[in-house]
Every structure is written in structure tokens, then in C-alpha cells.
Amino acid sequence: MSVGIVSYGAYVPKYRIKVEDIARVWGDDAGILKAGLMVNEKAVPDVDEDAATIAVEAARAAVSRTDLDAQRIGAVYTGSESHPYAVKPTSTIVAEATGATPVLTAADFEFACKAGTAAVQACMGLVNSGMIDLGMAIGADVAQGAPGDALEYTAAAGGVAYIIGNKESELVAVIEDTYSFTTDTPDFWRREGMPYPEHGGRFTGEPGYFKHVTNAAKGLMNKLDTKPEDYDYAVFHQPNGKFPTRAAKMLGFSKEQIAPGLVVTRLGNTYSGSCMMGIAATLDQAKPGDRIFATAFGSGAGGDAFSITVTDKIDEMRDNAPKVEELLANPVYVDYATYAKHKGKIKIA
Amino acid sequence: MIIMSVPRFWRKQIARYNLVGTHCKKCDEYFYPPRNMCPGCRREGEIEDFKFSGNGEVVTFTVIHTAAEGFEGQTPYVLGIIKLEEGPSLTSQIICDAKNVEIGMKVRPVFRKLGQAGERGMIYYGTKFVPEESEKC
Numbered sequence: 001m002s003v004g005i006v007s008y009g010a011y012v013p014k015y016r017i018k019v020e021d022i023a024r025v026w027g028d029d030a031g032i033l034k035a036g037l038m039v040n041e042k043a044v045p046d047v048d049e050d051a052a053t054i055a056v057e058a059a060r061a062a063v064s065r066t067d068l069d070a071q072r073i074g075a076v077y078t079g080s081e082s083h084p085y086a087v088k089p090t091s092t093i094v095a096e097a098t099g100a101t102p103v104l105t106a107a108d109f110e111f112a113c114k115a116g117t118a119a120v121q122a123c124m125g126l127v128n129s130g131m132i133d134l135g136m137a138i139g140a141d142v143a144q145g146a147p148g149d150a151l152e153y154t155a156a157a158g159g160v161a162y163i164i165g166n167k168e169s170e171l172v173a174v175i176e177d178t179y180s181f182t183t184d185t186p187d188f189w190r191r192e193g194m195p196y197p198e199h200g201g202r203f204t205g206e207p208g209y210f211k212h213v214t215n216a217a218k219g220l221m222n223k224l225d226t227k228p229e230d231y232d233y234a235v236f237h238q239p240n241g242k243f244p245t246r247a248a249k250m251l252g253f254s255k256e257q258i259a260p261g262l263v264v265t266r267l268g269n270t271y272s273g274s275c276m277m278g279i280a281a282t283l284d285q286a287k288p289g290d291r292i293f294a295t296a297f298g299s300g301a302g303g304d305a306f307s308i309t310v311t312d313k314i315d316e317m318r319d320n321a322p323k324v325e326e327l328l329a330n331p332v333y334v335d336y337a338t339y340a341k342h343k344g345k346i347k348i349a
Numbered sequence: 350m351i352i353m354s355v356p357r358f359w360r361k362q363i364a365r366y367n368l369v370g371t372h373c374k375k376c377d378e379y380f381y382p383p384r385n386m387c388p389g390c391r392r393e394g395e396i397e398d399f400k401f402s403g404n405g406e407v408v409t410f411t412v413i414h415t416a417a418e419g420f421e422g423q424t425p426y427v428l429g430i431i432k433l434e435e436g437p438s439l440t441s442q443i444i445c446d447a448k449n450v451e452i453g454m455k456v457r458p459v460f461r462k463l464g465q466a467g468e469r470g471m472i473y474y475g476t477k478f479v480p481e482e483s484e485k486c
Contacts, residue, residue: 014483046444047423048462052474056460084472093474097366097460099400330483341422348421 003128004174004308006165007068009061009321010280011054011140012158012267015044016331017339019153025336026148033153038241041331042156042268044339045142051080052090054159055140056097058273062136062161063098065321066170070099073163074132076106077122079115079139079272081190081197083108094138105132112188113237114298115139116160116272121178121304123164135164139272146196147345154240156268158327160276172314173283173292176307179220181212188299199299205243208301213237213247216303217295224307228252231307232290235278237297238264244278253293260285261294266328279308281324288312353466358473365475368458370437372399381437403458403476405433412447419464431456431478442477455481 018041023030034040045054055078063070076095083090091106109115109122116139123135140159145151165171187208190197200208213236221227228234234253236244241264248258261278270277275296282292292308340346361382363369370381374395378387381401387394410429413420420426427443427450443450444459456478463473 046461048442048444048477050462050472052472053460053462056474060460093366096362097474099367346422 002168002171002174003124003164003166004171005162006134006170007062007066007163007172008161008280008283009058009065010160010277010324010327011057011061012043012327013045013049014332015046015334015342016041017044017334021336022153036242037153038245038265039154039268040265042154043158044334044342045157047342050084051082051140051142052084052093054157055090055094055138058140058159058161059094059098059136059138061321062163065317072133073100073136074104075123075126075135076100076104077109077119077137079109079119080141081110081112081115081271082142082144111302112299113271113274114296114302114304116276117296117304120162120164124175124178127164127166137162137164139276141271141273143269143271144196151199154269156270158267158270158277159273160280162276171311172317173311174309176309177220177224179216179223179305180302181216181219182302185301187301204299208299209243209297210247212301212303213295213297214250216305217251220305220307226307230291231257231293233260233282233286233292234258235261235275235282235292235294237275237295238262238278239269241265263324263328277324283310283314284318284323284325286310286314288314355471358471368401368403368476370399370401371396379435379437381433381439401433401435405431405456407443407450407452407454407456408432408438409452410443410450444477444479457481
């Protein structure tokens with residue numbers, strides 16, 4: 001039985017801040033940072049945007065892309081590490097605002113940057129078991145980085161929604177298989193009540209990102225007996241531009257394969273939306289029959305790998321919702337003070 | 350800070366999230382916020398729920414420079430009356446550069462935070478409007 005993507009939708013706030021503007025405040029060298037991180041600017045939410053509003057915009061784009069009856073959606077799972085409430089689901093807000101309520105199950109997912117792909121896997125299981133008709137998996141974040149912390153140069157805002165189903169005639173892309181690699185690796189965390197996450201610095205690299213991404217990717221290719229050359233495109237979690245570029249090289253994927261999905265240079269790291277945004281950008285330009293290899297990473301830590309084949313249906317509905325490139329175009333640049341206000345870093349009594 | 354009881358907001362939540370109003374099938378009049386009875390047809394009216402597209406135009410607007418408590422961080426912001434394409438008008442924030450807003454400007458709906466009851470209370474979500482032409486945002 002096939003399972004795959006029935007529709008997808010992305011959302012990126014219109015504001016951006018350049019690395020130069022952040023570096024100027026903290027006395028850092030913007031040139032070194034841009035070259036090292038391979039990030040030039042990042043998306044900043046408006047003052048009235050949070051992970052819930054971003055999730056709703058992405059979900060509505062996904063529903064309108066196929067013009068489907070939202071009442072068919074039997075599960076809404078929103079992955080984020082910046083859910084606006086500590087207790088109270090974001091997913092109920094999304095379900096209500098997309099017209100999917102009341103006959104559905106809903107829950108919020110957390111797994112650092114891969115909560116969204118974990119939600120995709122949950123939807124795949126529910127759809128293929130016959131428990132639900134369609135499931136909606138969302139990765140959305142207004143990512144937090146403490147003032148002056150290295151994360152501040154990349155922690156961005158954005159979200160992506162995927163509607164998962166198993167009726168072959170409806171699929172824009174078949175998910176051939178998924179494979180996960182998970183260990184308890186404390187490379188990144190945020191304690192209850194704390195406004196900003198902490199991380200293990202360089203420890204997030206080898207034992208965190210690279211170990212889990214490469215093991216998940218190799219595991220899936222072994223399982224499917226595929227090689228990097230069998231794929232037209234590849235997407236790896238993009239906390240910056242350097243990590244996915246290096247992971248691709250380690251695994252044998254080319255720069256050309258990862259180029260369409262490598263949106264982090266202009267977007268920043270949208271955390272739960274990161275890998276999913278890369279897949280959406282790739283779907284925006286993939287042709288029927290193209291194969292996409294994707295691996296998400298979440299600190300803490302785990303990797304979720306997916307093997308995806310695009311179907312003929314993609315050409316019918318691709319233009320019915322904003323493409324990632326359109327969402328990245330014509331940004332409004334803000335300075336550090338405005339960014340700090342938008343992110344709530346300035347407390348108004 | 351918005352002080353509103355949780356049930357009071359919840360009762361109007363669907364209308365605020367999804368612009369759900371009502372329509373009188375007898376006289377073809379549309380209502381937002383929703384009316385349970387058609388004021389024209391009275392008991393002859395046939396009211397049904399109706400989800401508005403949210404597309405409309407700015408009838409009039411004002412720019413707020415001195416905000417109420419809880420909205421200080423948003424000044425200057427635009428409040429306007431939007432006439433929906435189906436007929437009814439409503440008051441909403443219009444998210445755009447105050448220099449670019451103009452009467453007759455086409456707008457479309459977006460989902461945003463309307464406010465919150467301080468640091469501990471509920472967060473209120475609903476519909477605001479942005480210019481149809483993104484360069485005016």
C-alpha cells in the first residue's frame with residue numbers, strides 16, 4: 001500500500017535580519033560568520049506571529065493547494081520547540097483554523113528540530129493502518145537563540161505542513177520508506193521556564209548531527225538498497241549551510257542534488273520546519289518521477305530519513321499555493337533593535 | 350492587556366478564526382459578526398452559517414500611535430474598517446506600513462495573535478488583514 005504526500009504548504013514571515021546587523025551588536029566578524037555558517041540572513045516573525053499562527057498559515061496553504069475537504073483530516077500533529085503554550089495544544093488551534101474539527105485526534109510533538117518529521121511518520125502509520133483518511137503533520141517554529149549566543153545568527157521563523165494520505169490517485173509524492181536512528185545524546189535542551197535553549201557547542205556536531213544524520217541516511221539506503229546516485233535531489237536538516245553540505249559529501253551526494261532544498265542561506269534555521277522546508281522547496285521544482293532523499297535531525301538526538309518519489313499529480317497543484325522561493329522573495333529587512341522587539345527580547349512593562 | 354473571559358472569547362472563536370458569519374437565504378443578505386435573525390426578514394428569514402472568503406477592501410482607517418495597554422510594541426499600527434466582498438464590514442488591524450495604507454486598498458485575511466491576557470492568561474488568535482499586493486506590506 002502506498003503512502004505519501006497529498007499536499008504541502010509553507011509559510012515564511014516577511015521580515016529578515018542580516019548576519020551583519022547581529023554581528024555589529026555583539027562585536028563579531030560578519031564575514032567569518034557568514035563563511036563559516038553559510039547563512040546570510042534569517043527570517044524574523046512579526047510582533048503578532050508565533051509558532052501557532054505560522055502553523056495555521058502553512059496548514060491553510062496545504063489545504064488550499066489541493067482544495068481538499070478539511071473534514072477528511074483525521075489527525076493534526078504540530079511539531080515545534082516554541083509552542084506558545086507550555087500546556088495547551090497548538091494543534092487544536094490549527095485544526096480549528098483549518099476547518100478540520102471536531103472529529104480528529106490532535107497532539108503537539110517535541111523533538112528539537114525533527115518534531116515535524118516525527119509527526120509525518122506518525123501520520124504515515126495512522127493512514128496506513130486505516131485509522132484515519134488523511135493526517136496533517138506540521139513543523140513550525142519561532143526559534144529562540146539567546147542574545148549574543150551563536151544560535152542567534154541562525155534561529156529563524158517559518159513553518160511547513162504536509163497532508164499525508166494513502167490513496168494513490170491523490171499523492172503528489174510517494175514516501176517509499178522511512179528509517180530513524182535515535183539515541184539519548186544531550187547536545188541541545190531548554191529547561192522548563194527558561195526562555196532560551198542551551199547547547200553543547202561543538203558537541204552538537206559529530207556526536208549529535210553527523211552521527212544521527214549519516215546513520216539514518218545509510219540505514220534507509222541499506223534498507224531500500226539504493227545509492228545517492230539513485231536520487232535526483234537530497235535534503236538534510238539545515239541548522240546552517242555548512243552541516244548539510246558536509247553531511248551530503250560524507251554520504252556521497254553532490255552539491256547539485258542538495259542545491260534546490262538548501263534554503264537556510266536566506267531563511268535561517270526554522271528548527272522543526274527546517275528539513276521540511278527544504279523538501280517543500282524541492283517539491284516546488286521537482287518533475288514527476290524525480291526521487292528525493294531527505295534526512296531530518298533533532299537534537300537530543302535522532303535522525304529521520306525518507307525516500308520520496310514525485311508523481312504526475314505534482315504539476316496539477318504545485319501553483320495553487322505560494323512556493324518557498326516566492327515566500328523568500330522581497331523580504332523586509334529589520335535592524336537588531338526591531339528584531340529584538342519582534343522577538344520579545346525587549347520587555348515592555 | 351486584553352481582559353476578556355475565556356468563555357466570552359471561545360464563543361466567538363470560530364467567527365474570529367475563520368470569518369464565519371451568517372447569510373439569509375431569503376433576502377441574500379450576509380452578516381458579520383453572525384446574526385441569528387435577519388433584521389430585514391425577521392421571522393420569515395432563513396439564516397445559515399457562511400464562511401467569508403476574507404477578501405475585501407479598506408473603507409477607512411486610522412493609524413494608532415498611542416496604543417492601549419498590551420499593544421505598545423506594535424505602534425504605529427493601522428486599524429481599519431474592511432468591507433468584505435460579500436457585503437459586511439468589520440473593524441480589524443491591517444498589517445502594513447502605515448505610509449502605504451489607502452482607502453480602497455484590496456486586502457486578504459491572515460491568522461495572527463490578536464492579544465493576550467498578560468503573561469499568564471490566554472492568548473487570543475484571529476483574523477487580521479494584509480494588503481493583497483505584498484509590496485505594500
